[in-house]
Amino acid sequence: MDDVWRPIYQERASNTDTLGVLIYEKKKRISPVTDNFDVILLVVVTEAIAPWYVKHYQFKNKTAAMHIVEEQLLNYWIDTSSYRRVFEWIINGTILFERNKYIAELKEQLEEFPLKKRQLKLAMEFAKLTRNYSEAKDLFLSSHYLDAFSKVLSSLHSLGRLSIIEQGYHPEVIAWNQIKQINPEVYKLYEELVQSEETVEKRVELMLFAIDLSLWKHAELCAAHLLDVIRTTGKSWSFGELKVHPSIRLYELDLSTIIDYLVAKEILEVEHVETKGKSVFHRKYRVKE
Template identity: 50%
Template sequence: MEDILRPIYQERASLKSTLGILLIEKREHKSPITDTFDYVLFVIVDDAEEPVFLKHYTYQDKKAALHVVKEEQVKEWILLGSNRKVVDWIYNGKILFDRNEYLEHLKTEIREFPFYGRKLKMGMEFSKLIRRYRDGKDFFENGHYLDAYNHIVHSLHHLARLEIIEQGFHPEVTVWNQVKHMEPEIYKLYEELISSEETLEKRLELLFLASEFLIYSRTNAGSQHLLEIMNAREGSWTIAELMEHPELSYYSIDLGVLLEYLIEKKVVDTIIVETKGHDVYHRFYKV
């Protein structure tokens, strides 16, 4: 099949905008990595009219997909973890074309996982974890057990990804296979939630109790990105200033609930300032 695809990727390689081309082959009969396709041609370019361009091909009983993606989109996916297949493609894909060793440098960057990128990703996962955990607990306390179950499953996924990132790795598509070896305690919680013979109510009750400590023990690591930004200047912050910060904007949707959690845990203080209204105060935040 690679011979059949050669004219396609050679045409792309001849373009000045092309930085690198990877070939990803389906590793298993049913694999989520290639979205059911037998082959994926992944082309990274520095200039294009649209951030992502796709084409599908078929040859006899085989399927192939061409992905042409702008460099800035690839870097955003890696930073935010919003397209985890791409990390796998870059890390494990076969290099067909590499202008000025662009792909080799990108592979090294993913493998070494710079600490700055880790802190930001941990902040994002921790804020999502707190949001899901809090919402799930509210549903549980109001007797909405299926909704609580949905949220606690998601919160465990964020907890697992947080652990993987803290240990210096990118979360893969098969995240539970990763965390099983890195942090068996989190894996065991997940396993008990989905396979225990206890009633759903009892399973959730036990899980919320067990999760509380695991989440609290990761508060320092998970909130480090936010706290360093808040400490980078003197004085306090308004919620608007925090949400408008270019780095915090990546998880601004969960920033409010994260701040409330950190206030409860006495990591962040609130400062009140009088307004023109009677007994109404502005609320500021400081580490």
């Protein structure tokens, strides 16, 4: 297979902007991870006309897709999990070309999953979890049980992903059968939600209670990234100050929900600061020690 695509990727490898090229071959007949292409060629460059450019190829009965991606965008995908299949390509792909061991070091970084990256991923997933849980609870109380069921299912997915991240793995390359081994409790909740003979209303009600307990269990560890940012100054922070902090940019959309949860659980405390308006106060937040 390498010989077939060699002329295509060698042209890219000769470019001084190219950091690395790897190949990932389809492993199953139906392969969402490759969009059903037989081969994925991932080309990482320092700079290009477009941050992400894709070309499709065919050779006899074989198909390939070449993704030319700027390094900055690739790092964003990795940090935000916004294009999850790229994890599979990098971790299990074969290096065809690299400059200064770029791809090898990238593979090593993903496999090691450094603590800072892990804390950021935990915070992002925890923020999604608090959002889904809050919306599920609201839908349940409004008697929209099927919509609440959907949000509860999303919450369980986040719980499973949190369990995987805590163990030092990227959840992008692990599915429910791995969650069953890593965290049987979360897997059991998932089974109860989808297989129980109880009414949808009762299943959602039980899951909301279970998710609330799990949220509390994971709260301080998963919010450590945010709590560490708040602790950096030793002072209280306004929501606006936190929202524009560069470290929090990747989960800023769910920041309000995660702060609301941490205040409710007394992990954060609120400081009232006077304004020019009578009996109107600014809310600021600090970690409750």
